[in-house]
Amino acid sequence: MQPRTTQFRQNSASALADERIQRNLAGLYSGFHSARIDASSATADWESLRARGHEIKSHVIENLDYYLNTLADSVERAGGHVFFAKDAEDASSYVVEVASKRGIDLVIKSKSMLSEEMGLNERLEAEGMEPVETDLGEYIIQLAGDTPFHIIAPAIHKSREEVSDLFTERLGAPRYEDIEDLTKEARRQLRQKFLAAGMGISGANFLVAETGTVALVTNEGNGRMVTSMPKVHIAIAGMEKVVPSIEDLAMFLRLLIRSATGQMLSSYVTAVTGPRLHDEEDGPEEFHLVIVDNGRSRILADEHLRESLLCLRCGACMNACPVYRKVGGHAYGWVYPGPIGAIVSPMLTGLSDGKDLPYASTLCGACKEACPVKIDMPRMLLYLRKELTQGDSYPEHRSADAAERLAVKGWRASASSDAAMRATNLAARLGQALLSRGGEISKMPGPLSGWTDHREFPRAQKPFRSRWPLGDDAARRPRDER
Amino acid sequence: MSAPPDRRRVQLFVTCVVDQLFPDVGESVVKVLSALGADVEFDTDQTCCAQPAFNSGFWDDARPVARRLLGQLDPSKPVIVPSGSCAAMIRNYYRELFADDPVNLSRVNRLRPHIYEFTEYLHEFFDLDMISRLLSDSPSKDGVAFHEACHTKRELGVDAQPKALIDMMPGVRRVNLPQAEVCCGFGGTFSIKYPDISGAMLSDKLDCIEASGANVVAACDSSCLMHIHGGLRRRGSAVRTKHVAELLAERLKQPA
Numbered sequence: 098m099q100p101r102t103t104q105f106r107q108n109s110a111s112a113l114a115d116e117r118i119q120r121n122l123a124g125l126y127s128g129f130h131s132a133r134i135d136a137s138s139a140t141a142d143w144e145s146l147r148a149r150g151h152e153i154k155s156h157v158i159e160n161l162d163y164y165l166n167t168l169a170d171s172v173e174r175a176g177g178h179v180f181f182a183k184d185a186e187d188a189s190s191y192v193v194e195v196a197s198k199r200g201i202d203l204v205i206k207s208k209s210m211l212s213e214e215m216g217l218n219e220r221l222e223a224e225g226m227e228p229v230e231t232d233l234g235e236y237i238i239q240l241a242g243d244t245p246f247h248i249i250a251p252a253i254h255k256s257r258e259e260v261s262d263l264f265t266e267r268l269g270a271p272r273y274e275d276i277e278d279l280t281k282e283a284r285r286q287l288r289q290k291f292l293a294a295g296m297g298i299s300g301a302n303f304l305v306a307e308t309g310t311v312a313l314v315t316n317e318g319n320g321r322m323v324t325s326m327p328k329v330h331i332a333i334a335g336m337e338k339v340v341p342s343i344e345d346l347a348m349f350l351r352l353l354i355r356s357a358t359g360q361m362l363s364s365y366v367t368a369v370t371g372p373r374l375h376d377e378e379d380g381p382e383e384f385h386l387v388i389v390d391n392g393r394s395r396i397l398a399d400e401h402l403r404e405s406l407l408c409l410r411c412g413a414c415m416n417a418c419p420v421y422r423k424v425g426g427h428a429y430g431w432v433y434p435g436p437i438g439a440i441v442s443p444m445l446t447g448l449s450d451g452k453d454l455p456y457a458s459t460l461c462g463a464c465k466e467a468c469p470v471k472i473d474m475p476r477m478l479l480y481l482r483k484e485l486t487q488g489d490s491y492p493e494h495r496s497a498d499a500a501e502r503l504a505v506k507g508w509r510a511s512a513s514s515d516a517a518m519r520a521t522n523l524a525a526r527l528g529q530a531l532l533s534r535g536g537e538i539s540k541m542p543g544p545l546s547g548w549t550d551h552r553e554f555p556r557a558q559k560p561f562r563s564r565w566p567l568g569d570d571a572a573r574r575p576r577d578e579r
Numbered sequence: 580m581s582a583p584p585d586r587r588r589v590q591l592f593v594t595c596v597v598d599q600l601f602p603d604v605g606e607s608v609v610k611v612l613s614a615l616g617a618d619v620e621f622d623t624d625q626t627c628c629a630q631p632a633f634n635s636g637f638w639d640d641a642r643p644v645a646r647r648l649l650g651q652l653d654p655s656k657p658v659i660v661p662s663g664s665c666a667a668m669i670r671n672y673y674r675e676l677f678a679d680d681p682v683n684l685s686r687v688n689r690l691r692p693h694i695y696e697f698t699e700y701l702h703e704f705f706d707l708d709m710i711s712r713l714l715s716d717s718p719s720k721d722g723v724a725f726h727e728a729c730h731t732k733r734e735l736g737v738d739a740q741p742k743a744l745i746d747m748m749p750g751v752r753r754v755n756l757p758q759a760e761v762c763c764g765f766g767g768t769f770s771i772k773y774p775d776i777s778g779a780m781l782s783d784k785l786d787c788i789e790a791s792g793a794n795v796v797a798a799c800d801s802s803c804l805m806h807i808h809g810g811l812r813r814r815g816s817a818v819r820t821k822h823v824a825e826l827l828a829e830r831l832k833q834p835a
Contacts, residue, residue, distance in 0.1 A: 113779055123783075126758070419762045423779045457773065459766025459780075460634065462733035476675065479634065486636030497636065505637045512595065512626040512644045522599055537812050547774025551781060552809030561598040561605035562623045 098213050098244060101430035102442055102451035109424035109457070118254050122422045129250075130416040132359020133467065140355060150352045151471040153345055154407040161397065164306045164339045165388065171309030175371025177384035181336075185215035188389045192217065192298065192331055193224050195385060199329060201226070201295030205287075207313065207323040208232035209300025210248050210410060211333050211389060213432045214445070217298070228298070229290045231319040233283055240267045246426035248433065249357050249412040254425060287319075297323035297381065299369075301334035302409070303349055304386070307342045311386065313367040314354060321367045330369070330381035336388050337406040349409065352469035356411040392445035399490060401480045405440045407470045414464035414474060420457055429454060436464035436474040440481065448485065448494040455481035500544065515562060525557035589657045589700070590620045592648070594665045594801070595627040601801045607828035608661045608697055614713050614831050615705055619659075622651050629676070630668040635768050638676060645676055646683060654689040657704070661697045661824055663731025663800045664767075670694045671734055696731060697824055698741040698799055707747055715832040716749045723826065724756035724793035726784075726807065728800035732760065741799050741823045748830055756796075757787045765806035781810045788818055797821050 101108070112118050137143045157164050169179040182188035196204065204221060206212065206228055218239065221228040230239040234251040238244065240263050245251030252260070260279055264270040270282045299320060303312040311332045313320035324330050340346055346368075354363045373380030396402050415421045415435030426434035430451070431442040439458060443451025455478045464474045484490050486497040511521040532538050537553035540546070548554060589612060593605045612619050628648060632641035648669070652658050660666035670691050677683040695703065701710060723745055732738045745753045764770065764780025784807060788796050794817065798804050801822055808820040 109773070109776060113775055126761075419764065419780050419783075420776060423776050456769070457776070459729070459762045459764060459769045459777075461729035461762035461766070463729070463760075463762065466733055479636075479672075479675065482634070482636030483638045484636075487639045488636075501635070502637075505632050505635065505640050508627075508631055509640045509644060512629070513647075514626070515624045518595070518598065518626050525599070537809075539813075544771060548771060548809075550774055551778030551813065552806065553812040555600045555805045555809060557599050558602050561593050561602035564602055564606065565621050565623055567606060567609055 098216055098432055100442070100446035100450065102446055102454060104430055105428055105451075105453040105457060108430060109428035112425045112428050113423060117256055118425055119423075121254055121256075122425055125253075125416045125422055128416075129357075129359060129412070130467075133356050133413050133416065134359075136355040136359040136361060139361070140351070143355075146348060146352055147469055147471050150349060150409075150469055151407065153340065153348075154470050155404070157339055157341065158337065158397070158403055158406045161336065161339070164341065165336060167306040168304055168309060168339050168386075169388075171305075171307060172371065172384075172386050173309075175309045175384075176374065177309065177371040177386055180385065180387045182387055182389045182391070184391045185389070188333060188387050188391070189215050189217055189220040191385075191387055192333070193220065193226075195329065195331060195383075196221075196226060196296055197224070199295060199383075201329065203290065203294045204228045204296045204298055205290050205294040205323050205327065206230050206235075206297070207299045207315065207320040208235045208251070209298070209333060210245070210432050211300055211335050211391075212298065213245060214391060215333070215389070217333070229287070229294070231287050231291070231317075231323060232315070233280065233317060236283055236287065237263065240264075244427065245432065246434075247412060247415060248410055248426075254427070291322050291326055294327045296329040296331065297325075297327040298331050298333065299323050301332050301338050301386075302353060303346050304334055304339045304388075305341075305343055305346050306339050308370055309386075310343070310346070310368050310370045312346055312350070313369070314350065314357075314363045314365070315367070316358070316360075316364040318365045321365055324367060324369045325380050328381055329383045329385070330372070331385040331387060332369070333387045333389060336390055336393055337408070353409045353411050356409070356413040356467070356469040396441065396444050399444075401490075402440065402444060402477055404472055405437060405444075405474075405477060407472050408437050408441070409469060411469055413467040413469060414472075417463040417467035418458075419461065419463065420459065424457070429457075436478070437472065440474060440477045443481065448481070448491050449496045452485050452494075452496045455485065504544070518562060519560065522557055522560045522563075529556055587617050588620070589617050589659050590622070590653060592625060592628070592652065592658050592660045592665070592669075593621065594660060594662045596665075596801045596805065597661055600805060601822070604661055604801050604822040604824055607822065607824040608659065610828045610831060611701075611824055612659065615701075615710065620656075625651050628665045628668045630665060630672075631767055633668065633672060633676060642676060645673060649673070649683060649686055649690065652690055654686065654693060656693065657700055658690070658694050659697055659700050660694065661799070661822060662802060663696050663728050663735055663737060664802055666694050666696045666699075667730040667734035696735050696737050696799055698744055699735065699737045701744065702740040707743060710744070710827075711747050713832060714747075714749055714827070714830040716830075719829075720750050720752075721795045721826075722752050722754045722791075722793045723821075724754050724788055724791040724796045725759060726756065726763065726788075726796055726798040726803060727760045728798045728803045729762050731799045737799065741797075744823060744827065745797065748826060750830070751826070754791045754793045756791045756793070758783070759787075761787075763803050763806050765803055767802070770806065781806060785810045785814060785816070789816060793818060795819050795821050795826070797823050797826055799823050
């Protein structure tokens with residue numbers, strides 16, 4: 098997917114102006130977000146699960162080479178092939194090569210954000226192949242030529258009417274009013290593809306190192322069909338997806354599913370280990386696991402950001418984020434939106450291009466509170482802001498503008514002494530006397546004009562420092578007028 | 580082991596926002612603490628905790644200002660901060676700011692346990708009953724909506740304390756505020772960098788406040804209250820904003 102992280106401002110403005118998007122986003126609070134809170138409250142040991150999840154995933158990330166080697170050995174032992182891809186191009190080429198060798202032209206896919214990252218569909222199409230998304234949301238997105246709006250609910254920005262129009266236009270379907278009818282239509286269309294496809298491409302929610310198992314979580318069962326019906330199954334996964342054992346997988350499934358949709362368990366959990374063996378009745382003849390770096394080792398190398406690789410991609414931080422719930426997924430300009438996206442998208446696609454993202458947060462901490470593996474997103478956002486401004490880790494990406502530098506120098510001067518604070522106060526009070534006569538300040542000039550588009554500007558008062566020491570009558574004095 | 584700190588001798592870090600924009604909040608804090616018999620020290624040379632620069636990424640500019648405050652606060656006496664966000668800056672984020680400066684880092688670590696958000700301090704050192712005995716029936720009957728300011732709640736874990744104080748106030752009914760834990764959209768420089776996103780978040784907050792039926796919205800952070808106040812005034816709403824310290828101070832019995 099072509100990054101558009103430079104367009105955060107424009108894209109967030111259009112989302113704010115779109116009533117339907119605002120309605121759908123507002124629904125996330127009463128929907129996924131509240132469901133997650135209910136599900137986690139109903140889980141007696143939730144906090145210790147989170148702590149354990151953090152601990153295990155941190156251990157894996159700190160010892161990633163070991164776990165990836167173990168995983169590769171396990172997959173090969175089970176009869177599968179493993180390919181380590183350094184970037185999207187590398188990974189896509191491998192997929193194309195496997196398909197070409199077998200003369201495959203129809204590929205069915207279950208939802209994978211990594212596939213979006215790689216632009217895999219575009220690449221397959223360029224090679225004359227037909228990739229078909231089978232997750233309903235992704236199917237809609239693919240038909241519309243759109244990009245995912247949310248990592249677990251990619252088409253959440255679309256209305257029923259839009260989907261109906263889309264199906265009529267792209268599939269020649271009758272105009273359905275009912276969501277159930279629309280789903281049936283998609284099912285009819287997809288069934289043919291499932292039966293005819295030569296290759297299934299899945300993502301992976303988890304990779305189990307000790308067994309070589311790929312675990313998939315879906316609610317539509319499409320993951321199971323993608324991984325078992327075609328002759329060839331390729332699973333693509335970011336290198337951070339590995340967990341040590343099947344026992345760990347069981348725990349991470351609880352954390353992931355409850356955090357993602359608020360379900361206690363998803364409708365389907367698919368666990369695939371290698372290709373079909375000679376005494377087995379179904380499954381693919383050929384199994385490939387493509388483990389993709391695509392910039393992740395850059396994150397791994399930075400001790401301050403490494404923690405972001407713990408992410409299970411559950412989307413809870415997006416649902417919890419009051420900024421995401423206003424600007425939506427497209428504003429962030431790449432595959433991963435929301436608080437975690439504001440960290441990983443710039444790191445994977447170019448920090449200075451994505452410089453607006455780490456600032457697109459009030460640092461309210463709702464993301465950290467929601468995260469099933471306790472990722473400290475506010476701390477990392479602060480770190481990236483520092484790196485973009487005055488840090489040493491990515492000097493070529495520093496990008497604070499001159500006006501902001503000047504404002505900070507001004508702040509620093511005003512905070513340098515008691516006298517400076519008094520002088521600043523005096524200047525503010527003189528200034529506000531010019532801007533308004535005693536009442537509220539409704540219009541500020543320059544960079545503060547945006548503030549007063551939505552709210553009155555506060556008035557400076559005779560400062561506390563000038564009132565100190567408070568008289569003995571302080572307790573009796575009536576409150577000053579505001 | 581050093582001697583336990585004297586709870587009655589406290590230092591006030593008033594914060595720049597309270598100093599410059601809401602000095603009544605500072606006065607209210609002092610009134611309440613004095614009524615409880617505390618001896619409040621205030622160093623007029625203090626300025627800012629450095630959060631605005633720190634949050635904007637300007638750590639090199641934040642450090643000298645933070646160092647200044649660090650030198651002024653005595654790590655043997657409670658520091659009372661009438662703002663959850665500024666208290667969190669000192670308690671949680673000075674460690675990040677001074678991570679590579681062992682001398683100041685050790686000072687931060689000595690100071691951290693003595694940093695108290697105002698209502699947190701009241702709870703830690705005083706009996707609710709004792710505070711309650713200082714309050715008289717206020718002539719005004721207030722329906723108070725409590726905004727769970729993000730840093731107060733999530734960074735400091737302070738939430739039950741102010742609610743208990745409000746619930747104890749005579750003449751006050753704490754009303755249910757929908758989405759009380761959702762950010763008001765201020766976020767410091769966020770509200771200047773992204774005024775429209777911030778404004779949309781504020782608008783939701785104001786809707787919830789108005790729907791709550793409260794005539795007062797209270798919090799433990801003057802910055803959030805400043806933002807909410809600005810929004811309410813723009814809407815022409817009759818709802819007032821008050822710091823929890825102001826609600827308490829208004830209800831203090833007159834000294835005999």
